[in-house]
Amino acid sequence: MNADWLDQLRWADDGLLPAIAQDADDGRVLMVAWMNREALAATAAGGEAVYWSRSRGRLWHKGESSGHTQAVTEIRTDCDSDVILLIVRQHGDIACHTGRRSCFFRRLDENDGWITVDPVSKDPDEIYG
Template sequence: MTGQTPFAAPSELDEKIEETTRFAPKFGPDGLIPAVATDAATGRMLMLAYMNAEALAKTIESGDAWYWSRSRSQLWRKGGTSGHVQRVIEIRTDCDQDAIELVVEQAGPACHTKRKSCFYRAVSADGATLKFQE
């Protein structure tokens, strides 16, 4: 990596962020932006993680999903240890560019519990219990 990011800062935009064609992600005060990974084949949400500018730039550069671990305070490539790599098909951003969606081809399970998705429990109607699902 060259240390340069391929995207603009929101402050560099001349037009409204909702209408611009320039990628200008808005990172939070902690330097992070939430990123959801969705399965390219099914559209199912697989996981939620966070990216800093370096993780986002490495994702764009490499085509593999990179994230920032808030608990370990370090970059990590999804599947670096498990082999369950996320190959990025498309990167999307929301209307005000403060969230990222990675549309991915997921090799193996996305969740560290060995499930396809980290979202494998449904909250009951009374909000008191969880029902496991696949």
């Protein structure tokens, strides 16, 4: 694949773009992470999501420690070319390090603030040891 497509994106000054992972079957947003050029190129070439971990300062193949990889079925960008959307099939049905299907498991309640609305699918200690 010609790398010119990477040049057509509007990378932030730090060389990153936000990347949204969306479930291919039901459209649910599973998570948001960051990608640099190398992560996006690796994702396109390998067919599995690879992100840039800001906390680790390195590439992060989603599921490298949990086994919950993301098979990428489609890669899109928005109208401004500064956000990546990955349409994925989430292996193990857990995308969040908290053991939930989605990282978006809290909802704002006008009386109680942020409340947890999605259950833990698997205890993170069982996933990560």
